Amino acid sequence: MQQSKGRPRGGGAGQESWAEPFDGHDPVPPEEAGQLRYDDPWYDALASGWGESAGDGAQVPTLVPPARGEGVTGAAAADVYLEVQRSAAFQEVRRRYRRFVVPAFVAFFAWYVGYVVAATTAPELMARPVAGAVNVAMVAGLGQFLSTFLLTWAYARHARLRRDRAALELRWDTQELTRGVNGGRS
């Protein structure tokens, strides 16, 4: 991260954790990661008024006025997000997410489309008996169930072990930064 912008910054601890590049190991042992409680103290507070429709902003107890119409604050908060997006820590989280999701999506989607197309264009193949009344079509259908269960388990495990911790740290850091930016003005 560059420090050049001279903006009020949140906690220094956050900067340190950004500066540390991920070394490819899990940040925490699996058991510990599984038990972490991810409570959210900023529960109701939308730091930037982001994603709100014009009328309902007032009922959420925001720390600051919505970004819309507050050009300066909005621009500063936007800088924070750009900065976080370019940080090595965020890019690592994004890379880990994509490296699991893209191949897994391609695999199950191809397997499913292949199954549907085979069922329509090659019924003879699908009707070939395997054991007793069970034929290829039945096996393929149950295989779809099985692969869905397996991929669900694998995704949840990957996210829990490889992403959650880093994403949570980034979340606190980002919120500290946006709060620092906005809080300095209101």
Place this chain on the structure above:
Amino acid sequence: MTQEHQTLALLLFSAFVAVTLGITTWVSRNRRGSAEEFYAGGRLFSPMENGFAIAGDYMSAASFLGVTGLIALFGYDGLLYVVGFLVAWLVVLFLVAELVRNCGRFTLADVVASRMRERPVRIAAGTSSVTVSVLYLVAQMVGAGSLVALLLGGTSDAARSWTVIGVGALMVVYVSLGGMRATTWIQIVKAVLLLGGTVVLTVLVLVRFHGDVDRLLITAAERSGHGAAFLAPGLKYGGDWTARFDFISLGLALVLGTAGLPHILSRFYTVPTARAARRSVVWAVGLIGGFYLMTIVLGFGAAAILGPEAVRGSNAAGNTAVPLLALDLGGGAGSTGGTVLFAIVAAVAFATILAVVAGITLASSAAVAHDLYASLRRRGGTPRSEVVVARIAAVGVGAVAIGLGLLARDLNVAFLVGLAFAVAASANLPVLLYSLFWPGFTTRGAVWAVYGGLIPAVVLVVLSPVVSGSPDSLFPGIDLQYFPLQNPGLVSIPLGFLAGWLGTVTSAEVPDEAKHAETEVRSLTGAGAA
């Protein structure tokens, strides 16, 4: 059906209605009336609770009644629905659940509008959400109608109509008084009841065949009159190429549609974090997968025990296969066991319909109030009034669904749900994925993606054999049929993606880099999430 059936079933169903109305009153006793409370139930449900509620929202009458009926009548081809319904959850889990939880507040449009000029995008996404919800609602209403026709014996038109109206009225009460909190608890109760009922029936079917699944399949194939062909694809969707493309179209719509269903998306806002959203999907996949495996057994069981003739004789589309199966499994008509089991299944099916209908109504009233009304009205209203609008919208959506439900009552319920999925996949999914993952996506792209999927999907349905031009159509008298497929997904889903791309590359608007950074950072980390 005998008098006993009716009395017992009505008694059980009244008990369910009483319990759910009790829940509604109880949770709304000290409600704050905030939008957070009404749309998202305060965002404090646990992953397990939300997982059950998602399952309760998703396992509709279409699955319980429609899909089992299709398997009983057409064998393996009915099974394709089940596979598609389940595999779709991988799309939700991988691409949508966590990111949507992190980026949005109440509706699909929240996620899209945050990066774009808000007004046109909200109007577009709100319109398509309402369209999808109404189509889905009609399917549930038709299910309610055919269930009561069976329950009360014969096809008394008045009884059917009054059931549809009654279901509509109840759902309006649940939603407008209890909001998301009551809806969620109703869905949890219903999921438990439905899974319990399905487990009992499945065990009874397996016991009847002494645990021999092979025997069950062979008997089903023999009784169907199709032999081994009953256990292989092609009975319903074989034959000419139109039918085959229809099958592929349906398969695509099912697997891509779930991630665009507004009432499923809104469920992710009821948990505190993205991590909780992920864990609720894991729960839901387990519950839904187990349920669909059991519906396969029930479908083949209905074919083996009742035979397709009996199923078709009661309801041409097969919607009443499961209640008939329950009657037979309990000991046949007139026996105590049969009466009790039939009544339980009928009551569970009613409960299913009510719970699903409540979830969809809530989602569509959120789309009306939070997206459409908030964008179209004049400025200066108070936030409180948005919840009031949502309550009124629930009544309006209910009325529209009742009207269409009365009109469409002879279509297979699972098929109607297939249509809703096709529209969701064409209009909602492209815009959602583009705004989450495409840095260069613009406002025009978003608006075109929604209308470019929605309009072709709806127009193709209107021009399809579903509406006119064939003996089974809604309006058999006129012929407007220009599109051969019943399900538009194969054409309209790619059109939705294409329109979004086209709108983006042709627009002069420079995509806001910072806004995209914000979306990306927020979606993956949860920073600033509501």
